[in-house]
Amino acid sequence: MINRLSIDYKQLPLIATIALFVLMFSFGSLRYTGFFSTQVFLNLFIDNAFLIVVAVGMTFVILSGGIDLSVGSVIALTSMVAASLTMEAQLSPVIVVPISLLVGTVLGMVQGSLIHFYNLQPFIVTLAGMFLARGLSYVISVETIAIEHPFFSYMASTQIPLPGGTFISISVVIAIIIVIIAIFLGHFTKFGRTIYAIGGSEQSAMLMGLPVGRTKVLIYTLSGFCASLAGLIFTFYMLSGYGLHANGMELDTIAAVVIGGTLLTGGAGYVAGSVVGVLILGIIQTIIVFEGTLSSWWTKIAIGVLLFLFIVLQRIIVIRSEKKQAKE
Amino acid sequence: MGKSIMRSRLFWPIMVLILILLINLFFDSSFLSIEVRNGRLTGSIIDILNRGAPLMLISIGMTLVIATKGIDLSVGSVIAMSGAIGAMSVANAETDGLGPLFTAIALALVISTLVGGWNGLLVSRIGVQPIVATLILMVAGRGVAQLITGGQITTVYYDPYNFIGGGYLLALPFSVFIVAFVLLLAVLITRKTALGLFIESVGSNPDASRLAGINSKNIMLMVYLFSGFCAGVGGLILSSNVMSADGNNAGLWFELDAILAVVIGGTSLMGGRFYLMGTIIGALIIQSLTTTIYSIGVPAETNLVVKAVVVLIVCLLQSPEFRSKVFGTGKLKKTKEQKESEGVTLS
Incomplete structure (x- = not known):
């Protein structure tokens, strides 16, 4: 009985997140006409497909601490590379897409290697990566590059019909595939278990003989790949490349992962939780749009308040489990 | 003698600063000249000091936090x-x-200090990691700023307000005096009282410090209060400079520049020893880098790439693993340092 309770504690943030989502959706449905529909729910996925993909990569990074x-x-940077290769170099998407995906993957691998081999803090290395990527996209062009290409328009406008007259976009399908792969990676492979072990305690993981170094480099490579894929989805969504695209997106992503119940200290959390976290950020925006009179900055304030509540909740859980350990 | 100068923590930062200034001199021979115009000193150097004032202030606060x-x-x-x-x-x-x-001034500073105190409470009392605790306000704070300004740029037509960031005193920009005052305050408090030692000891090992009788929690609270205060002063200078309130873009990327300045100045992100003068030089390096990039006609956006490379190089130079791998010299000293840094990570 006690054992079951302790498992519940670790899952508390995720349960709270799902409850919060249901609460917000019912609130919206009661307050606004036209809110309670499958399409509004599906739009959350369509508008936030790229955020789901980034959040998946970020979940692994945060799980590892x-x-x-x-x-x-x-x-x-990905949107910029894709746009300039398509529009200025006139290359076919068959070449553009792999190159764009490589951008983030290589950057992620370099970051992971720096973090692992030179024992630098992830925070400062990825901060430099952030400067570098944004600077490089400005080096490509300071102006927006609009994309006019049949492939990109096809990806942007195709609607996949679902029963009940609703539809989703191709981006949603990509996002769902990524989520499924990530859940498999995280819970059913050695790689996934090593990530949780590193997040729990890097030293213990090392002593257990787990491949800590390789896994750490892979985690950042994976996160970079996810970010690049998200960049492509974002490009389909915006049909342009611009150096200011996704400004501050890293914070939204971290917020989604935290709200989704992953402990920032690492070692506990779920990929599926992050998806719910993204949906919560999406529903805040949807409610603000439906409300009509509220300005966009309320989104930021609401995200800040939610972050605060969830972080305090996390602390309470950690302190409780520490106390329990001390008792035993 | 020569060696002791080279060993000083300030040697390399100062060299970099001089190098950047020399590059400027190469492109613009009048770069270092200072003229008196209308009883005010003008020139690129004064300009760098004046424009760098907010960054220097914020970096002072950030140094103590780091x-x-x-x-x-x-x-x-x-x-x-x-x-x-x-x-x-x-x-x-x-x-x-x-x-x-x-x-x-009073309203802005009191609220900024309180905001810093909120961060401090989260870190010291609730025990949230600093990155996360301050992330909350990084997201929500800008929303609040936009709420205050209504999302628009409001212009101020009240002349005395301009004095904070644009005024002159004794032929020098007033903002330079503000920086000097805050720096003096920080140096006096941390170097002439035991507080500086307390901060360093909390940074190296909070638990050991607590056992040694230092109130670690209050020390942490204090540095965040001070950082909030410094950011408040910096915000006043910036908004007074342009005589407007801009919730969207004021202070964008400043946290990164400030961290960069602190790291260049030789303070390690692992906590422990800090170098206020190094930070000031770090902030000046960043400001002159920006000025240089503007003046030699490279697109201003390249700034970010240069900064990224600088951060990486500085961090790599600080990493014991990197030094022992690349330089391979002074192994004995390096291993000792390695042990020290590992001791910190373990704690």
């Missing part, structure tokens, strides 16, 4:  | 909030008297 501040800039 | 092994990401948003409060409270001033000015 690190942080990746470069993701927002990588999205901008 | 010395306790913390970080304050909220400074950019606090700048925006403080500037917004200051400018909005004098925006409708009808007289040209000094009353509204002092009210605005």
